[in-house]
Amino acid sequence: MPRIAYVNGQYKTHIYASVHIEDRGFQFADGVYEVIYVYNEKFIDIEMHLDRLDRSLNELDIPWPVNRSALNIIIQEVVRRNRVKNGNIYLQVTRGSNNREFSYPEDLSPSLIVYARKANKDSIETTEKGYKIVSKPDIRWKRCDIKTVSLLPAVMAKQAAVEEGAIEAWLVDDSGLVTEGTSSNAWIVTEKNEIITRSTNNFILSGVTRKTILQLSQDLGLKYKERAFSLVEAKEAKEAFCTSSTALIKPIIQIDKKRIGSGTVGPVTKILIKNYFNYVERNL
Numbered sequence: 001m002p003r004i005a006y007v008n009g010q011y012k013t014h015i016y017a018s019v020h021i022e023d024r025g026f027q028f029a030d031g032v033y034e035v036i037y038v039y040n041e042k043f044i045d046i047e048m049h050l051d052r053l054d055r056s057l058n059e060l061d062i063p064w065p066v067n068r069s070a071l072n073i074i075i076q077e078v079v080r081r082n083r084v085k086n087g088n089i090y091l092q093v094t095r096g097s098n099n100r101e102f103s104y105p106e107d108l109s110p111s112l113i114v115y116a117r118k119a120n121k122d123s124i125e126t127t128e129k130g131y132k133i134v135s136k137p138d139i140r141w142k143r144c145d146i147k148t149v150s151l152l153p154a155v156m157a158k159q160a161a162v163e164e165g166a167i168e169a170w171l172v173d174d175s176g177l178v179t180e181g182t183s184s185n186a187w188i189v190t191e192k193n194e195i196i197t198r199s200t201n202n203f204i205l206s207g208v209t210r211k212t213i214l215q216l217s218q219d220l221g222l223k224y225k226e227r228a229f230s231l232v233e234a235k236e237a238k239e240a241f242c243t244s245s246t247a248l249i250k251p252i253i254q255i256d257k258k259r260i261g262s263g264t265v266g267p268v269t270k271i272l273i274k275n276y277f278n279y280v281e282r283n284l
Helices: 024-028 046-059 068-082 152-163 208-219 231-235 267-282
Strands: 004-007 010-013 031-039 087-094 111-118 131-137 168-172 178-181 185-189 195-197 224-226 239-244 248-255
Touching: 004 068, 010 068, 024 087, 031 046, 046 068, 046 087, 046 208, 068 087, 068 111, 131 152, 152 168, 168 231, 168 248, 185 208, 185 231, 195 208, 208 224, 208 239, 208 248, 208 267, 231 248, 239 267, 248 267
Parallel strands: 131 168, 131 248, 195 224
Antiparallel strands: 004 010, 004 111, 031 087, 087 111, 168 178, 178 185, 185 195, 185 239, 239 248
């Protein structure tokens, strides 16, 4: 069965789905996106994703291409047409198409694309495997709180990580502080079993899974703090992990060539993985 994508009011076969060559998302990265996790045909934390989409659009003065209720229906229809039980929904909104100029008229009609991708169903067992990451300089722009499609610095850092046999790169600012991963939020667990993740500001994305993990930590009575931490501190941590809507929770057992803790997935991380999957099951 061919894949089906939604493009500006039409459902099209994936290979024929396209936007105008002067779409500003294509030429200027003038757009935003969201990726929503699909688990047993349900959308995990979809309202938080749409809230973040709304914020990103507002920050860039891009109007909604359709209203929120209509977008929900489009997302559901794309999943239905592609028969996706487990996987991801990708949606992207750009400012629209116009003659290639840096400035733009105020009456542009935004472009909307939505497509789905199947993936193997994640489980506690597959998620509890430990992973290696590397560190790279953070050379992105200073509005990382907006989920834009301008991802080239992150792409290059991720590619370098993969070529070094790692699954992710943690980005480090000029002060030696970890900001976040190329496509995930960064976490450590201290020797006192305190969970640490950087507080939200212009330098990191307010991750949807990040919010859920913070709430679960509070519900479970686990100690946590939102603050900056250095790469040095991360390498000396008892545990480390990263979170995103596609990676879910990935335990980290090595940063660069430094083993983290015992070199195995730690107990705090295991508790969070178990309770995150419980949370997902409860919200189906």
